[in-house]
Amino acid sequence: MSAILELEHLKKHYAxxxxxxxxxxxxxxxxxxxxxxxxxxxxxxxLRMITGIFYxxxxxxxxxxxxxxxxxxxxxxxxxxxxxxxxxxMKIGEQALxxxxxxxxxxxxxxxxxxxxxxxxxxETWWNKxxxxxxxxxxxxxxxxxxxxxxPKLIILDEPFSGLDPVNANLIKDEIYGxxxxxxxxxxxxxxxxxxxxxxxxxxxxxxxxxILDGTVDHIKQQFKENKFSIKLAELPAAxxxxxxxxxxxxxxxLIVKISNNHxxxxxxxxxxxxxCTIESFHEILPSLNEIFISLVxxxxxxxxxxxxxx
Amino acid sequence: MNKILIIIQREYLSRVKNRRFLLTTxxxxxxxxxxxxxxxxxxxxxxxxHKIAVIDHNGFFKGNLGNSKxxxxxxxxxxxxxxxxxxxxxxxxxxxxxxxxxxxNYIIRSKKRIGLTTEEAISSKINEAIEDNMLQDAxxxxxxxxxIREKSQFAELxxxxxxxxTAKESNAALSYGIGFGSGMLIYxxxxxxxxMVMRGVMEEKxxxxxxxxxxxxxxxxxxxxxxxxxxxxxxxxxxxxxxLVVGLMAAAQFLIxxxxxxxxxxxxxxxxxxxxxxxxxxxxxxxxxxxxQHTMSTANWPLIIGCFIxxxxxxxxxxxxxxxxxxxxxxxxxxxxxxxxxxxxxxxIFSFIIMTNAxxxxxxxxxxWASIIPFSSPMVMMARIAYGVPGTVAYWELIVSMLxxxxxxxxxxxxxxxxxxxxxxxxxxxxxxxxxxxxxFRKN
Numbered sequence: 001m002s003a004i005l006e007l008e009h010l011k012k013h014y015a016x017x018x019x020x021x022x023x024x025x026x027x028x029x030x031x032x033x034x035x036x037x038x039x040x041x042x043x044x045x046x047l048r049m050i051t052g053i054f055y056x057x058x059x060x061x062x063x064x065x066x067x068x069x070x071x072x073x074x075x076x077x078x079x080x081x082x083x084x085x086x087x088x089x090m091k092i093g094e095q096a097l098x099x100x101x102x103x104x105x106x107x108x109x110x111x112x113x114x115x116x117x118x119x120x121x122x123x124e125t126w127w128n129k130x131x132x133x134x135x136x137x138x139x140x141x142x143x144x145x146x147x148x149x150x151x152p153k154l155i156i157l158d159e160p161f162s163g164l165d166p167v168n169a170n171l172i173k174d175e176i177y178g179x180x181x182x183x184x185x186x187x188x189x190x191x192x193x194x195x196x197x198x199x200x201x202x203x204x205x206x207x208x209x210x211x212i213l214d215g216t217v218d219h220i221k222q223q224f225k226e227n228k229f230s231i232k233l234a235e236l237p238a239a240x241x242x243x244x245x246x247x248x249x250x251x252x253x254x255l256i257v258k259i260s261n262n263h264x265x266x267x268x269x270x271x272x273x274x275x276x277c278t279i280e281s282f283h284e285i286l287p288s289l290n291e292i293f294i295s296l297v298x299x300x301x302x303x304x305x306x307x308x309x310x311x
Numbered sequence: 312m313n314k315i316l317i318i319i320q321r322e323y324l325s326r327v328k329n330r331r332f333l334l335t336t337x338x339x340x341x342x343x344x345x346x347x348x349x350x351x352x353x354x355x356x357x358x359x360x361h362k363i364a365v366i367d368h369n370g371f372f373k374g375n376l377g378n379s380k381x382x383x384x385x386x387x388x389x390x391x392x393x394x395x396x397x398x399x400x401x402x403x404x405x406x407x408x409x410x411x412x413x414x415x416n417y418i419i420r421s422k423k424r425i426g427l428t429t430e431e432a433i434s435s436k437i438n439e440a441i442e443d444n445m446l447q448d449a450x451x452x453x454x455x456x457x458x459i460r461e462k463s464q465f466a467e468l469x470x471x472x473x474x475x476x477t478a479k480e481s482n483a484a485l486s487y488g489i490g491f492g493s494g495m496l497i498y499x500x501x502x503x504x505x506x507m508v509m510r511g512v513m514e515e516k517x518x519x520x521x522x523x524x525x526x527x528x529x530x531x532x533x534x535x536x537x538x539x540x541x542x543x544x545x546x547x548x549x550x551x552x553x554x555l556v557v558g559l560m561a562a563a564q565f566l567i568x569x570x571x572x573x574x575x576x577x578x579x580x581x582x583x584x585x586x587x588x589x590x591x592x593x594x595x596x597x598x599x600x601x602x603x604q605h606t607m608s609t610a611n612w613p614l615i616i617g618c619f620i621x622x623x624x625x626x627x628x629x630x631x632x633x634x635x636x637x638x639x640x641x642x643x644x645x646x647x648x649x650x651x652x653x654x655x656x657x658x659x660i661f662s663f664i665i666m667t668n669a670x671x672x673x674x675x676x677x678x679x680w681a682s683i684i685p686f687s688s689p690m691v692m693m694a695r696i697a698y699g700v701p702g703t704v705a706y707w708e709l710i711v712s713m714l715x716x717x718x719x720x721x722x723x724x725x726x727x728x729x730x731x732x733x734x735x736x737x738x739x740x741x742x743x744x745x746x747x748x749x750x751x752f753r754k755n
Contacts, residue, residue, distance in 0.1 A: 014680070016690075042479065048736075051526045053522070053525050053526060053736070072526065074526065075527075077526070079523070079526035081522040081523060081526070083519045083522050083738065084519055084520075084522070084523055085518040085519030085520040085521075085523065086518065086520055086523075087514075087515075087520060088518055089325070090325065098317070098321055099523070099527065100312055101317050102317055102318070102524070102527040102528055103527055146523075187648075253431075285399075
């Protein structure tokens with residue numbers, strides 16, 4: 001599959017900080033892509049460059065195989081920023097129509113699509129309500145609809161689930177899967193790791209304006225695994241120790257073991273089998289993205305970065 | 312381009328469709344009329360009655376000192392400074408014996424301080440009485456004096472203004488009224504619509520819709536769409552006012568009786584004189600209506616209305632983009648808006664002060680310069696235009712003023728757009744003037 005978006009050596013420096021400092025990666029068509037990073041890592045600046053709001057100081061962006069041209073390509077992108085909002089005094093229907101028209105849809109076309117989405121997300125009765133009368137979750141749904149209404153090739157969602165209850169969060173999640181299946185590419189920016197693990201195919205982690213991690217979720221977990229296994233036995237044997245592994249943790253009949261260098265997982269099983277143990281379960285423990293994230297970011301000056309001067 | 316149109320449409324319709332718009336459009340002129348009627352009423356009613364006891368050592372003031380509606384002179388016996396209040400007088404006037412034409416002070420003592428206009432009225436009455444007395448001394452009878460005073464009021468000043476080969480009738484009072492009125496209107500609307508633009512931008516920023524919008528349109532389009540949309544609201548409002556005024560005037564015509572209207576038409580035909588031996592004689596009402604119509608006709612209305620629309624739009628565009636820039640850097644705190652607005656409101660208020668002066672002295676260098684510099688030209692030029700083009704305002708002045716206003720608003724829009732672009736996406740930080748300057752003059 002070809003890439004919908006390719007970033008090469010993107011840089012954006014502000015007067016006091018390097019917001020984005022030489023970041024390159026590419027995103028496959030139809031994938032769900034996670035852009036992760038702690039607060040102030042440069043995610044928003046990066047997204048604003050991808051949506052044509054900011055121009056990069058240097059580097060290039062290729063969109064759908066051609067050099068990114070904000071004027072034209074903007075209508076093929078749907079962006080739901082973290083700082084989102086709507087016109088409070090405007091009616092829901094008019095609001096959706098207005099935003100759709102600004103994305104280049106004709107009035108009739110926009111109306112048809114709004115009807116479709118309102119029906120799909122059970123919002124039909126909202127048409128004449130004003131935004132100020134909606135709850136936070138409801139306006140979030142409306143915001144989502146206005147983002148995807150014009151069937152963009154690239155959908156960028158910055159913290160899409162904040163403020164949503166589990167039912168609506170699931171609803172939106174299903175829509176995101178659906179959109180990806182129908183060929184849209186989704187960029188998903190967040191610092192909620194459990195959502196990323198669940199949804200994303202591919203992730204990039206940025207910190208201090210630099211890319212520090214890039215790959216599929218499985219691949220990254222493999223990369224950061226510590227060769228830990230969990231083994232559950234029917235009864236504990238007399239001798240647990242072996243040179244093949246060290247026990248890291250023990251809970252009743254369940255052991256967490258770390259395999260020593262030059263040994264394989266089979267060596268662990270062999271050790272216990274030799275002692276005539278009944279093995280109830282045996283599986284590898286992969287680190288969660290959350291652990292990887294914290295181990296990589298912790299100790300860097302990420303949190304104090306906003307106040308740092310460029311040298 | 313199409314996107315700007317969609318934005319203009321929303322900004323315009325969302326305001327015009329609002330019930331408040333219709334209400335303010337109709338109520339504002341009514342309030343202004345009510346204000347002037349009220350002010351005039353109180354100015355007339357507010358005058359105090361003065362009953363003045365005169366102690367005169369010359370003997371000729373009695374009979375020569377005329378009374379008026381609010382000032383009443385009496386020459387009682389046995390009244391002095393110690394008891395005039397008790398005897399029911401508000402003031403006491405002490406006039407010493409005059410020694411030839413040597414300078415002399417006369418004194419008025421009052422229960423309450425007397426106002427400026429009353430003081431002037433009293434002193435002019437006394438001067439008149441002295442003059443009358445001298446004329447009588449020179450041998451003119453009192454009765455002759457009165458009849459001369461009355462009969463001499465037949466000449467009327469008509470001012471003409473050079474216009475090419477012919478001279479055109481002009482009227483200073485009308486020019487003053489038009490100049491002041493249109494300058495004032497531009498002043499008020501500049502604030503109303505400028506603040507409207509600023510509030511609109513602040514709303515977009517605090518509602519956090521700005522970032523959603525700029526992912527669809529360029530910040531410049533968003534700003535320009537808002538400015539043009541609100542400007543169109545302003546024009547609509549003016550149009551409705553014109554329709555309202557014309558409608559009321561047409562309705563007023565119906566209230567005038569037929570014969571009076573005929574007389575007015577005859578007066579118009581014969582330039583204000585009813586031909587001798589004619590069938591008709593013009594009544595007072597007809598004379599008055601003719602006078603008003605005639606006075607109004609001395610102004611060059613198409614020029615004034617054309618220039619008014621130009622300067623309203625030019626001035627609005629010049630300041631609206633600055634208001635937009637300020638709105639974009641304001642955070643949630645409305646107090647910020649107040650202090651950031653200062654540098655914009657100051658020149659507007661300053662221009663207003665120059666305008667009130669220019670409308671009385673349209674030819675001074677300061678008025679001329681202020682009518683060319685775009686910061687003040689919308690108000691000051693309107694004050695001068697009322698006195699006539701090319702009489703008071705030379706053609707070159709008008710052209711330079713218009714061109715510099717166009718250049719001016721292009722410049723402010725361009726600079727503001729740069730501040731706006733950065734400002735609307737900036738949250739939680741107080742922006743200093745220095746930073747705004749940096750954004751405005753940044754290269755890209």
